[in-house]
Amino acid sequence: MLFTRTYRYQSAMKVDDIKGRLLGKHVRVHNLDFEVFEKDRMLRIIPHAEQVTDIKTLPITHIEFKDKGDKTQVVISSKIRKIDQGGPMILMVFVSFMLIGAVLFLLFGGEQGMQFTYTLLGIALVIFAIFWMRMQAGYFDYVRKIRDYVKKESAA
16 A cells, blocks of 8 residues: 555564563654554554544554564554545545546647646646655654654664
8 A cells, every 4th residue: 555664674682572662652753642552462553643633644553573583573564544544545546537637638638638738747746746745744754753663662
């Protein structure tokens, strides 16, 4: 998926030591609280966004551990919350339809449709660029900071 990020790395710590350092802790990112808890033999980092009145796109992060002898492979997967995915997906569908329309006008519009084609293409690219910059400053920034926190806590 477009909004899913997976990060893998090796840690010299044992699985139980990493879980002990992370389990039950709270992570603060941009004045928003994320809680670490265990479910189905993996750790989950879930945002506490009940009191948030702003529109935010927040990640849910899963942390899996694979014991590799004296090392542990840590797999961090972040995906967008189901409640938050509607807006970005609608915007992506809208931009996709604009791009498809621009291509169709380019192919079948002839000389009269060229100006409309470039205008439609330009608008679609500007909308996508603004959307992507806002996602980088919001959602993907949460993902990066949570990943860095987990990596820092599991460093030996």
